[in-house]
Amino acid sequence: MSDIYEWSPENREFWQSRGKKVANRNLWISIPSLLSGFAVWLYWGIITVQMLNLGFPLAKAELFTLTAIAGLTGATLRIPSSFFIRLCGGRNTILFTTALLVIPALGTGIALQNQNTPLWMFQLLALLSGFGGGNFASSMSNISFFFPREKQGLALGLNAGLGNFGVTTMQIIVPLFMTFGAFGALGGAPMELVNSSGSLIGKIPAGSLAWIQNAGFVWLLLLIPLIFFIWFGMNNIRTNDVSPDIGSPIGSYFKMTGMLLIGLIMAVLGLWLLLPESANGSGWGLPKELVLVLVMLGTVYGMKLLPGEIRTSLNRQYGIFRHKHTWVMSVIYTMTFGSFIGFSAAFPLAIKVIFGYSHVMVDGVMTHDTINPNGPSALMYAWMAPFIGALVRPVGGWIADRLGGALVTQVCAVVMTACALVAAYYMKAAYASATPEQYFVPFFLVFLLLFAATGIGNGSTFRTIAMVFPREQAGPVLGWTSAVAAYGAFYIPQVLGEQIAATTPEIALVGFAIFYAACILLNYWYYLRKNGEYYNP
Numbered sequence: 001m002s003d004i005y006e007w008s009p010e011n012r013e014f015w016q017s018r019g020k021k022v023a024n025r026n027l028w029i030s031i032p033s034l035l036s037g038f039a040v041w042l043y044w045g046i047i048t049v050q051m052l053n054l055g056f057p058l059a060k061a062e063l064f065t066l067t068a069i070a071g072l073t074g075a076t077l078r079i080p081s082s083f084f085i086r087l088c089g090g091r092n093t094i095l096f097t098t099a100l101l102v103i104p105a106l107g108t109g110i111a112l113q114n115q116n117t118p119l120w121m122f123q124l125l126a127l128l129s130g131f132g133g134g135n136f137a138s139s140m141s142n143i144s145f146f147f148p149r150e151k152q153g154l155a156l157g158l159n160a161g162l163g164n165f166g167v168t169t170m171q172i173i174v175p176l177f178m179t180f181g182a183f184g185a186l187g188g189a190p191m192e193l194v195n196s197s198g199s200l201i202g203k204i205p206a207g208s209l210a211w212i213q214n215a216g217f218v219w220l221l222l223l224i225p226l227i228f229f230i231w232f233g234m235n236n237i238r239t240n241d242v243s244p245d246i247g248s249p250i251g252s253y254f255k256m257t258g259m260l261l262i263g264l265i266m267a268v269l270g271l272w273l274l275l276p277e278s279a280n281g282s283g284w285g286l287p288k289e290l291v292l293v294l295v296m297l298g299t300v301y302g303m304k305l306l307p308g309e310i311r312t313s314l315n316r317q318y319g320i321f322r323h324k325h326t327w328v329m330s331v332i333y334t335m336t337f338g339s340f341i342g343f344s345a346a347f348p349l350a351i352k353v354i355f356g357y358s359h360v361m362v363d364g365v366m367t368h369d370t371i372n373p374n375g376p377s378a379l380m381y382a383w384m385a386p387f388i389g390a391l392v393r394p395v396g397g398w399i400a401d402r403l404g405g406a407l408v409t410q411v412c413a414v415v416m417t418a419c420a421l422v423a424a425y426y427m428k429a430a431y432a433s434a435t436p437e438q439y440f441v442p443f444f445l446v447f448l449l450l451f452a453a454t455g456i457g458n459g460s461t462f463r464t465i466a467m468v469f470p471r472e473q474a475g476p477v478l479g480w481t482s483a484v485a486a487y488g489a490f491y492i493p494q495v496l497g498e499q500i501a502a503t504t505p506e507i508a509l510v511g512f513a514i515f516y517a518a519c520i521l522l523n524y525w526y527y528l529r530k531n532g533e534y535y536n537p
Contacts, residue, residue, distance in 0.1 A: 074133015082479025157397025342492025396459025
């Protein structure tokens, strides 16, 4: 499609005669692209469960690092991605970032064909899966420019919500495709299950065959056609407030490569500082919060060192960091999206570890490695929670467009606080029981409600951002806040993994509840008080 040089979505006549059709076409191509990104980013949560079921010679703690690596990298790559649209154009950006997903998808499929593939290779592929996480920032920024303010809550909710269906789609499709040889001889040989597994249609007994490599290969079926749809169906908006000086597509791809490399370098450094020696890290045990701040600051300032027009454009866009509400909204958005993405990454393995093993006393010591034959299948249930969270996200945007973003966010924050405390109770009870399955149903139902609140609250925060920031800044702010929040995909699996190892998983949920309570106060003070700076309402 040709580039667009005149774009006025706030003009009703323009919107009805031309703008609406163009905006909707870009939105409906953007959604499957974002869906693919989420799927490739977060499929390690499912893959690691099946690696345990197949007897891959890796420890549980090492498997938890794969979801954490993908989480931290995806979040870090959102920082450069937040600024791609102005520098490179919407179509150029979505095309390039979608095409990059082919690398980890193909590589993961090949690596999973061999149980003796070393840990560092899986860690490298988890790092590259972070490309999928970074795509959210550029996708949301791009779509925000196509729609008028009064339509942004629903449009951004659809893009994010249906894009987030990549989590659910992946959690349904991957287990199903692992049950048969979908790619014939090209897909490689199957492996035999050591432990029982499962899928949407029920449990799969030990001794059955599994094609775990299909977890990577299956996404090529969507990614390759998508590349053509993006090239022929999407647009670059070349107006002054969107992407005025993007140059040629090849030049745009080089700009994005340079900025992504800075993000990857900082992610690798941060991971090395955080991971134990047994997982190819430094083993220094530095505080996670300190390292994450260093990674974010290093990425932001590293991009400022880039020469020429990139630096000039970034200096203009970096004005968002002088706006107090960039930081306020980053915290509130972390409450909603950070929780959604973090629990999505950790939920399958947490179900497997807490409910899939009997917690019994042996010689006076509580043990957690006895297989529970009555345990629920993580692969059978895990998809439902993120499915609900993604499904209701457009509803959150739609309600917020009518009632106000801050009010909807406040209700969701209260629900999330309560759910986290109740979930903590059931996790504690299950992890001290020889029959943890008796606690699974209430635990699972509480998590469904928690995910629903994250989805609705996520949609409502988009509305608040659209009301607080001018049009030129709203896109980069959406990208930046999503980058900060996406560290939940690293932080939550890490914290849960650490607390499970310490036999106190409930402490992680209590800590999250305290954070949610702080967000209630923050949201009320700035956006819900009648005399607040941006009453909304």
